[in-house]
Amino acid sequence: MTKLNVAVIGLGSMGYGMAASVARAGHTTWGFDLDEEAMARFRAREGGQEGALPDIAADLDVVVIVVLNAAQTESVLFGEAGIVAQMKPGATVLACATVPPSFARDMEARCNAVGLFYVDAPISGGSLKAHEGSLTIMASARAEAFAAARPVLDATAETVFELGDCAGGGSAMKAVNQLLAGVHIAAMGEAITFGITQGVTPAKFVEVISRCAGTSWMLENRAPHVVEGDYTPRSSINIWPKDLGIVLDIAREAKFSAPITAAALQQYMTAAATGLGQEDDAAIAKVYARNAGVKLPGQA
Amino acid sequence: MTKLNVAVIGLGSMGYGMAASVARAGHTTWGFDLDEEAMARFRAREGGQEGALPDIAADLDVVVIVVLNAAQTESVLFGEAGIVAQMKPGATVLACATVPPSFARDMEARCNAVGLFYVDAPISGGSLKAHEGSLTIMASARAEAFAAARPVLDATAETVFELGDCAGGGSAMKAVNQLLAGVHIAAMGEAITFGITQGVTPAKFVEVISRCAGTSWMLENRAPHVVEGDYTPRSSINIWPKDLGIVLDIAREAKFSAPITAAALQQYMTAAATGLGQEDDAAIAKVYARNAGVKLPGQA
Numbered sequence: 001m002t003k004l005n006v007a008v009i010g011l012g013s014m015g016y017g018m019a020a021s022v023a024r025a026g027h028t029t030w031g032f033d034l035d036e037e038a039m040a041r042f043r044a045r046e047g048g049q050e051g052a053l054p055d056i057a058a059d060l061d062v063v064v065i066v067v068l069n070a071a072q073t074e075s076v077l078f079g080e081a082g083i084v085a086q087m088k089p090g091a092t093v094l095a096c097a098t099v100p101p102s103f104a105r106d107m108e109a110r111c112n113a114v115g116l117f118y119v120d121a122p123i124s125g126g127s128l129k130a131h132e133g134s135l136t137i138m139a140s141a142r143a144e145a146f147a148a149a150r151p152v153l154d155a156t157a158e159t160v161f162e163l164g165d166c167a168g169g170g171s172a173m174k175a176v177n178q179l180l181a182g183v184h185i186a187a188m189g190e191a192i193t194f195g196i197t198q199g200v201t202p203a204k205f206v207e208v209i210s211r212c213a214g215t216s217w218m219l220e221n222r223a224p225h226v227v228e229g230d231y232t233p234r235s236s237i238n239i240w241p242k243d244l245g246i247v248l249d250i251a252r253e254a255k256f257s258a259p260i261t262a263a264a265l266q267q268y269m270t271a272a273a274t275g276l277g278q279e280d281d282a283a284i285a286k287v288y289a290r291n292a293g294v295k296l297p298g299q300a
Numbered sequence: 301m302t303k304l305n306v307a308v309i310g311l312g313s314m315g316y317g318m319a320a321s322v323a324r325a326g327h328t329t330w331g332f333d334l335d336e337e338a339m340a341r342f343r344a345r346e347g348g349q350e351g352a353l354p355d356i357a358a359d360l361d362v363v364v365i366v367v368l369n370a371a372q373t374e375s376v377l378f379g380e381a382g383i384v385a386q387m388k389p390g391a392t393v394l395a396c397a398t399v400p401p402s403f404a405r406d407m408e409a410r411c412n413a414v415g416l417f418y419v420d421a422p423i424s425g426g427s428l429k430a431h432e433g434s435l436t437i438m439a440s441a442r443a444e445a446f447a448a449a450r451p452v453l454d455a456t457a458e459t460v461f462e463l464g465d466c467a468g469g470g471s472a473m474k475a476v477n478q479l480l481a482g483v484h485i486a487a488m489g490e491a492i493t494f495g496i497t498q499g500v501t502p503a504k505f506v507e508v509i510s511r512c513a514g515t516s517w518m519l520e521n522r523a524p525h526v527v528e529g530d531y532t533p534r535s536s537i538n539i540w541p542k543d544l545g546i547v548l549d550i551a552r553e554a555k556f557s558a559p560i561t562a563a564a565l566q567q568y569m570t571a572a573a574t575g576l577g578q579e580d581d582a583a584i585a586k587v588y589a590r591n592a593g594v595k596l597p598g599q600a
Contacts, residue, residue, distance in 0.1 A: 101499070124512060136511075136512060138508065159511070163500075163504070163508070164499075168498075168499065169499065172499055172500050173495075173505075173508055173509075175494075175498065176491050176494060176495045176498070176505065176509060176514070177508075177509055177512050177513065177514040179490065179491045179514070180487055180488075180509065180515070181513045181514045183487045183490075183560065184484070184516060186560055187479075187480055187484070187487070187560050188480075190479065190483075190558055190559075191476050192476075193556070194475075194476060194479060194547075194550075194554075194556055194558060195472065195473070195476040197551075197554040198468075198475065198550065198554070199464075199472055200463075200469075200472050200473055200476055204463070205476065208438065208461050208473055209473075209477055211436075211459070212477050212481075213477065213518060214477040214479070214481045214484070214518075215480070215516065216480070216516035216517065217512075217513050217514070217515045217516065218514075219480070219516075250498065251494060251497075254494075254592070256493070256592045257588070257591050257592070258490055259490075259563045260483065260486055260487050260490050260560060260563045260564055260567070261490060262563070263559045263560045263562070264560055267559065267560070288557070291556075292555065292556045292557070
């Protein structure tokens with residue numbers, strides 16, 4: 001196996017797990033975050049390397065960027081202390097945030113211009129799969145970039161969809177997936193609470209609907225959280241104003257009318273505004289329950 | 301096996317298949333419809349019995365009602381030539397239309413008052429499964445009514461969910477399922493067309509998204525129709541203004557705000573108003589494509 005020097009920038013719930021998976025695969029791995037505690041934990045528990053980013057940047061083969069959005073990605077790459085200026089020619093940027101396809105193409109062009117490879121590589125699967133190294137990655141890149149990033153893709157993903165030979169294809173598919181995932185979670189919340197008003201208990205809802213034409217992957221994954229009244233954030237409400245916002249930004253740019261996505265986004269914004277942002281995204285059902293004056297399991 | 305006298309009222313795509321399944325199971329079966337050609341076809345091809353409804357109504361054990369909505373169900377049962385007045389005590393009404401739960405409870409009370417059993421039995425699965433006798437039925441009824449209807453349920457359904465000991469429970473679950481099914485088809489149409497604007501082909505959409513968290517039962521069933529450009533109606537657009545209309549009627553009665561369902565309904569109404577009503581419901585994607593100025597597979 002090729003042993004690489006890898007830095008993961010952003011040790012949130014996804015980035016920390018990815019960094020741990022890269023280190024576990026035997027690569028020399030550094031983890032960086034604004035949260036120094038996360039960095040210390042990564043060094044102490046996952047075998048992360050000591051060293052400041054400016055001191056090791058020139059030695060890196062791959063930089064994995066797992067931040068919140070396009071603005072943070074650009075800042076990490078090209079900001080005041082941007083890493084691109086410090087990296088060696090032929091090194092690779094693996095960019096994992098959900099971003100507009102046009103942004104990904106722009107980043108690729110700017111990286112290529114200074115001799116770096118760029119992989120447009122949005123991730124899917126949640127923090128558990130990040131820790132297990134079994135994410136789904138929707139990737140697009142030049143063939144040489146894919147080849148350079150392959151050991152890191154292997155360490156972090158169970159499934160890598162290769163969606164074209166330049167940046168943008170990965171981000172486009174990620175946006176399509178997020179549109180559906182966000183809508184399906186909100187539709188689950190709408191339906192499970194509507195059911196309560198008609199005498200259908202959440203437990204019966206899961207039992208029957210998960211075997212009917214009305215089911216979805218998200219329904220089967222999230223509706224049990226409502227049944228159990230357990231809103232421990234496996235993936236939080238706060239993801240959705242961001243990700244559906246990106247989808248609608250892309251849609252607006254393309255003059256694409258997306259009324260169902262827009263309706264779902266309103267529900268997530270209401271959830272975030274009323275104190276549910278840190279809860280599991282199944283808590284979207286609480287917005288419906290409050291509006292309808294009904295109680296979900298576990299609500300007093 | 302108990303050999304019953306059964307009439308199926310309504311020989312549309314679902315009722316015809318159910319009637320054929322009942323006859324195939326060995327019951328003496330009559331089929332009735334306003335369309336005399338459908339009746340003649342049922343007699344000629346499926347072994348349906350000769351005879352006018354008034355002449356055989358008193359001999360029936362079970363009447364299966366497979367009409368469009370609550371108004372037609374009430375008319376068949378209690379209208380001018382309503383069948384309830386002609387049926388023998390202890391006979392059973394199996395009501396299969398999608399109706400409000402409160403309507404089902406009302407029909408049950410009125411049937412019980414004249415000595416008839418009533419099974420609230422909305423159906424799911426499409427015309428192919430109706431023909432195969434492998435529908436899903438979401439049923440609720442008194443135990444004696446379930447027992448009396450059992451041979452017909454066995455002949456027509458692969459799965460019978462028993463959702464309570466009085467009418468309403470079946471219709472409530474059907475409404476919940478239709479809410480989700482209708483939203484998921486429209487969301488599929490929104491996402492697959494959004495994808496086109498971002499360079500994601502419908503074929504790649506199906507390949508990738510059906511293996512990701514954004515998938516749904518309806519997406520996997522309907523999106524291939526878009527890929528193939530085949531809008532032969534397995535289930536038509538026209539179902540949805542009706543069924544989502546019923547969902548929102550029920551919701552309004554319960555003062556339940558259902559913004560995602562409402563947004564989906566607008567798209568189906570646009571589809572129906574622009575000549576797509578008789579097409580497969582995957583044609584909802586055509587509304588999005590026209591609005592966005594893009595072409596779907598098979599569109600010139």
